[in-house]
Amino acid sequence: MRLSQCWIVASKDLATITKRRNILYSTFVVPFIIAFMFPLLIRYIIEKGTAASALSYLLPSFEFFFFILAGLIPSTIASYSIVGEKVEKSLEPLLATPTTDSEILVGKSIAAILPALGAILSASVVFMGLTDAVTAGKLGYYYFPNWGAALVFLLLVPLGTVMSVEWSVLISSRVSDVRIAQQLGSLLILPFAGIYVAGELNLVQLGDTGTLLIIAGALALVDLLFLYVVQAAFRREEILTRWK
Amino acid sequence: MIETENLTKKFGDLVAVDGVSFSVSEGEVFGFLGPNGAGKTTTVRILCCLISKTSGGARIGGYDVSDEADSLKIRKMIGLVPDNVGLYEALSAYKNLDFYGRLYGCPEAQRKENIRRFLTMLGLWEKKDVATGTFSKGMKQKLAIARALVHDPQVLFMDEPTANLDPESSKTVRDFILELRKEKRTIFLNTHNLDEAQRVCDRIAILNTKLMATGTPEELERMVGARRAVIRLEEPSQTVLAALKKRFPDVDVTADGTSLTVEATDPEKQTPDIVEAVVRAGGRVQFAGVVGSTLEDTYLKLVRRDA
Numbered sequence: 001m002r003l004s005q006c007w008i009v010a011s012k013d014l015a016t017i018t019k020r021r022n023i024l025y026s027t028f029v030v031p032f033i034i035a036f037m038f039p040l041l042i043r044y045i046i047e048k049g050t051a052a053s054a055l056s057y058l059l060p061s062f063e064f065f066f067f068i069l070a071g072l073i074p075s076t077i078a079s080y081s082i083v084g085e086k087v088e089k090s091l092e093p094l095l096a097t098p099t100t101d102s103e104i105l106v107g108k109s110i111a112a113i114l115p116a117l118g119a120i121l122s123a124s125v126v127f128m129g130l131t132d133a134v135t136a137g138k139l140g141y142y143y144f145p146n147w148g149a150a151l152v153f154l155l156l157v158p159l160g161t162v163m164s165v166e167w168s169v170l171i172s173s174r175v176s177d178v179r180i181a182q183q184l185g186s187l188l189i190l191p192f193a194g195i196y197v198a199g200e201l202n203l204v205q206l207g208d209t210g211t212l213l214i215i216a217g218a219l220a221l222v223d224l225l226f227l228y229v230v231q232a233a234f235r236r237e238e239i240l241t242r243w244k
Numbered sequence: 245m246i247e248t249e250n251l252t253k254k255f256g257d258l259v260a261v262d263g264v265s266f267s268v269s270e271g272e273v274f275g276f277l278g279p280n281g282a283g284k285t286t287t288v289r290i291l292c293c294l295i296s297k298t299s300g301g302a303r304i305g306g307y308d309v310s311d312e313a314d315s316l317k318i319r320k321m322i323g324l325v326p327d328n329v330g331l332y333e334a335l336s337a338y339k340n341l342d343f344y345g346r347l348y349g350c351p352e353a354q355r356k357e358n359i360r361r362f363l364t365m366l367g368l369w370e371k372k373d374v375a376t377g378t379f380s381k382g383m384k385q386k387l388a389i390a391r392a393l394v395h396d397p398q399v400l401f402m403d404e405p406t407a408n409l410d411p412e413s414s415k416t417v418r419d420f421i422l423e424l425r426k427e428k429r430t431i432f433l434n435t436h437n438l439d440e441a442q443r444v445c446d447r448i449a450i451l452n453t454k455l456m457a458t459g460t461p462e463e464l465e466r467m468v469g470a471r472r473a474v475i476r477l478e479e480p481s482q483t484v485l486a487a488l489k490k491r492f493p494d495v496d497v498t499a500d501g502t503s504l505t506v507e508a509t510d511p512e513k514q515t516p517d518i519v520e521a522v523v524r525a526g527g528r529v530q531f532a533g534v535v536g537s538t539l540e541d542t543y544l545k546l547v548r549r550d551a
Binding site for chain 1: 289292316319322326328331333334335339348349391392
């Protein structure tokens with residue numbers, strides 16, 4: 001695989017995305033709304049007289065919310081990237097170039113992963129900074145950074161982003177409308193939200209690094225399984241003769 | 245440059261291309277004529293290494309289309325104008341071409357030069373920075389042709405390049421193909437436009453799942469019936485008829501009122517001699533021309549016979 005070819009495909013997709021304001025908004029606005037809204041909510045909770053011990057239980061739930069975003073945000077770009085090509089009927093000339101199917105797939109994945117990951121991680125930095133600012137007085141120390149947050153932001157979020165892109169590629173191969181692809185793609189947040197709810201119900205400890213590592217391992221396995229299926233679906237003959 | 249041998253493609257029980265064999269020489273404009281569903285696009289897709297063949301063989305520039313390593317080399321030496329233009333409508337004409345030039349590994353200096361050259365040749369240079377979503381159908385088609393040429397391919401595949409275009413845009417595209425022919429590029433032209441095929445192609449193959457016939461436009465015209473030179477005189481003349489029979493003793497010359505019909509073996513070539521003989525015999529020529537079977541006659545006969 002030639003990374004230069006992947007990057008050419010990715011940079012074209014990124015250039016196209018920057019011309020679509022609705023995609024930019026849905027990628028960057030939601031994470032930053034959460035990044036500013038949650039610290040305000042935490043401040044309100046503190047003002048209501050919540051105990052410091054309750055705060056250290058609440059904060060992992062808030063940081064885990066960024067993992068849910070990882071299941072949602074990339075699907076907008078990934079769906080547009082594939083279904084957009086189907087709508088514009090530009091896949092045939094693209095596939096006729098001396099670029100392998102894997103190079104096109106990786107290029108398109110990079111174009112979906114980079115902005116989504118950039119938006120979520122930069123929003124998480126804002127979230128951590130603001131949260132530290134409002135909780136330091138109550139806790140007597142800076143809650144962030146910590147190992148749990150590192151695992152969520154640097155392991156679970158990237159793995160979730162990859163899964164979201166793979167899922168969106170699969171959905172995109174079966175539909176020919178960008179909005180339907182995005183709606184079906186966003187269904188991936190259900191299992192992500194399920195883990196969150198399990199945390200809220202004390203079925204799993206979202207602040208526990210061991211639990212987070214187990215979730216990361218499971219995500220990595222599903223990512224590999226999805227990759228296998230996506231590679232089988234993203235073959236030029238399949239695309240030209242079977243894709244809707 | 246392009247060779248196929250018993251090339252066959254099946255989609256389940258449906259035979260899309262059935263044992264097709266032909267060869268196209270370097271620098272030749274080869275027309276692929278056939279009705280909708282005849283297998284033209286499928287053949288082009290196999291030759292462009294986009295879909296696999298079921299059986300038989302196909303080679304381009306000596307490379308096997310079914311070999312994974314060869315397919316990358318083939319795709320580098322060919323350009324494809326698909327039946328749907330497939331441009332990136334949010335990007336400018338220049339950026340569309342630049343993207344493809346980069347994918348084909350075309351060096352930056354050559355890429356810039358080729359983009360300028362082809363956009364200028366096709367009358368799109370002034371619109372190079374305009375998003376292609378605003379282009380007319382004809383402009384998009386021209387840009388799709390420029391895209392297929394941006395890396396200077398040896399072989400150009402064009403799938404219905406003038407379909408759905410207005411007469412003026414069709415003429416521009418046809419003229420451009422003729423320009424490319426002068427550059428000795430091998431051009432494989434899928435079309436069901438008989439007039440277009442006749443005007444631009446060196447040789448034509450008629451396909452209806454199976455290959456029905458191959459030849460020059462003239463050879464195909466002669467396939468279904470003799471062609472005749474017809475001379476119309478100002479008034480009937482037995483003297484002229486006698487003179488023609490004397491001059492061309494081996495061919496059948498008949499008169500019908502003011503019209504004389506000469507069953508010449510090569511009427512286009514012999515018409516000047518026939519007219520000269522008529523004038524020398526005192527005949528006054530109102531009209532001279534060749535009539536008989538046309539490419540359309542051959543095409544319809546072959547396609548209907550197979551139906």
